[in-house]
Amino acid sequence: MAIDIKVQDVARYEGQEVTIKGWLYNKRSSGKLRFLLVRDGSATIQCVVFKGAVSEEVFENATALTQESSLTVTGTVARDDRSKIGYEIQVSDLSVVQIAHEYPITKKEHGVDFLMDHRHLWLRSSKQHALIRIRHEVIRAAREFFDMRDFTLMDAPIFTPNAAEGTSTLFETDYFERKAYLTQSGQLYGEAGAMAFGNIYCFGPTFRAEKSKTRRHLTEFWMIEPEMAYCDLDQDMVVAEEFVTHIVKSVLKNRRPELETLERDISKLEKIEAPFPRLHYDEAVEILKKNGVDFEYGDDFGATDETTISEQFDRPVIVHHYPAEVKAFYMKRDPETPQFALAMDMLAPEGYGEIIGGSQREDDYEVLLQRVKEHNLPEEAFAWYLDLRKYGSVPHAGFGLGIERTVAWISGIRHIRETIPFPRTMTRLYP
RNA sequence: UCCGGCGUAGCUCAAUGGCAGAGCGGGUGACUGUUAAUCACUAGGUUGUAGGUUCGAGUCCUACCGCCGGAGCCA
Incomplete structure (x- = not known):
């Protein structure tokens, strides 16, 4: 059974199956991989969805996620030197809470007035x-x-x-x-x-x-x-x-x-x-x-x-x-x-x-x-x-x-x- | 209140007074290790508002509106 954790505590759960509840900060993809950056308020972690490791529905859901969509992710905590926080999650299951509308704040630069309005x-x-x-x-x-x-x-x-x-x-x-x-x-x-x-x-x-x-x-x-x-x-x-x-x-x-x-x-x-x-x-x-x-x-x-x-x-x-x-x-x-x-x-x-x-x-x-x-x-x-x-x-x-x-x-x-x-x-x- | 600057696509910005454009974001597709991923295609505009000058205004002039920075005053 997966344990509910906060991302900031991830180091304590290496090798274990955990669940995090959060929002999609960013998403990258490459063929049969989806890299989901999920933040839960405490920190942000990359969650890797491999097409061969999850159900077709889960993979489709991962593909359809938009920036700031809310979701829960279940997977195994793995050490990874490529990660900024040292760990990532290999996803086994994922459920979408809400698909976010087009998010106004993008990864590019914004002006002060726009940011303050948002x-x-x-x-x-x-x-x-x-x-x-x-x-x-x-x-x-x-x-x-x-x-x-x-x-x-x-x-x-x-x-x-x-x-x-x-x-x-x-x-x-x-x-x-x-x-x-x-x-x-x-x-x-x-x-x-x-x-x-x-x-x-x-x-x-x-x-x-x-x-x-x-x-x-x-x-x-x-x-x-x-x-x-x-x-x-x-x-x-x-x-x-x-x-x-x-x-x-x-x-x-x-x-x-x-x-x-x-x-x-x-x-x-x-x-x-x-x-x-x-x-x-x-x-x-x-x-x-x-x-x-x-x-x-x-x-x-x-x-x-x-x-x-x-x-x-x-x-x-x-x-x-x-x-x-x-x-x-x-x-x-x-x-x-x-x-x-x-x-x-x-x-x-x-x-x-x-x-x-x-x-x-x-x-x-x-x-x-x-x-x-x-x-x-x-x-x-x-x-x-x-x-x-x-x-x-x-x-x-x-x-x-x-x-x-x-x-x-x-x-x-x-x-x-x-x-x-x-x-x-x-x-x-x-x- | 005063002085200065800016206002163009959802966002950030280009465009000598002469066809209004790019990147990002969105959409569609490709890719088994991406780090603001990349690549291809695609949709997207009353150029802040109102006047004026001109054959022609995003561009020049006037007023107004909005925002930004600073002064005074203060933490």
């Missing part, structure tokens, strides 16, 4: 398969990191009544005759969690209505955001660099074949080790000046500035102490140099840009109230947030890591849209 099918191809599995590992490792350190998972709401940093980039929705906005960040709620549990993290989708059309932007992206009570900026940076190191090491350990499928230069990832270089804003500006960049002191860094800075290092770099003027209202100012915020950004190497943004939060009630007013934010909407400073306020800090940018960097792919199953951009809402 994203639901494109996910079956080897490169997309590898990317989604690396994404899974990044998320698994990220949660593992905080779980191991006894952080409590406390997710933030998606519908929010107000904005953390201005309303211009918010998606507005109808909420029973009121307005609600899709969240841009779980952070403010995370701060409530930190005061309740000490250390928490939240993980979920966030939404930005920015009219950005670059390879680093999505309108819907996933963010993991720890928030820690009794934590200052220095401790925040230590957690951030250990966190990113853990994620990279996990992907190297558990998803090496996928990195190879993507032809990632693995040696670059092997250099990622905490501590990361840290630059005060002033030092980062110095680097820009040295490289002849035209930069106005006091501004935030643009995309090309970030690339110039990160190119100086072979691992992620943390820039801290940004001018308070360009940063969010909730960030605490450095008591010794109040023109700077206790903020930090982590820039990924190889020009992948900012993957982490974080800060120590303002913990003084009067100062925070003043900031809310200065930024013309509705005071009543932030009453609950201000409460956190009235009832046992403590120094606290946190950060957010963008999953898709992290996956893009680790995978070495150019565009962020392939790092999420169904990307949402300014121009893409289908499928």
Whole structure:
């Protein structure tokens, strides 16, 4: 009796009769032979149908199979040096589940728009398969990191009544005759969690209505955001660099074949080790000046500035102490140099840009109230947030890591849209 | 929102202002070891839309639509 197996486990069944359930990835033929490349989601294996070894009906069925038809195959696992995975299956029986219609994605090249229109099918191809599995590992490792350190998972709401940093980039929705906005960040709620549990993290989708059309932007992206009570900026940076190191090491350990499928230069990832270089804003500006960049002191860094800075290092770099003027209202100012915020950004190497943004939060009630007013934010909407400073306020800090940018960097792919199953951009809402 | 590029067969692309083509995919057939198999035959077109210039427009001009890349903003 044949055993049901997953293709990835095929080596354990050499010489045995097995059954695999999958889809036809490709088919080649030569006279009385049919070579069926069958994928089952775990891996792909070549199944050889020889006319003399099967019934006439089975051979006819094998001949009639179209690309992506679903089928089950029974046969003997045999070692074969010509196979990329070392094994193939000599077919004894085969049954067709469904003959696929003409499959739109062919073995030849396709344009991005066409592939994105067929994203639901494109996910079956080897490169997309590898990317989604690396994404899974990044998320698994990220949660593992905080779980191991006894952080409590406390997710933030998606519908929010107000904005953390201005309303211009918010998606507005109808909420029973009121307005609600899709969240841009779980952070403010995370701060409530930190005061309740000490250390928490939240993980979920966030939404930005920015009219950005670059390879680093999505309108819907996933963010993991720890928030820690009794934590200052220095401790925040230590957690951030250990966190990113853990994620990279996990992907190297558990998803090496996928990195190879993507032809990632693995040696670059092997250099990622905490501590990361840290630059005060002033030092980062110095680097820009040295490289002849035209930069106005006091501004935030643009995309090309970030690339110039990160190119100086072979691992992620943390820039801290940004001018308070360009940063969010909730960030605490450095008591010794109040023109700077206790903020930090982590820039990924190889020009992948900012993957982490974080800060120590303002913990003084009067100062925070003043900031809310200065930024013309509705005071009543932030009453609950201000409460956190009235009832046992403590120094606290946190950060957010963008999953898709992290996956893009680790995978070495150019565009962020392939790092999420169904990307949402300014121009893409289908499928 | 601004700047730049592209739009021709199901897909990827050709075509000096002068007969609209190839490869892949589809169909039919050949082949006992193929690796994006190969070979032969075959079907497949309102050249993004609307105007304009011209004897003649896929090609030149104008507008619009769609997509791509970048800037700003950000993770």
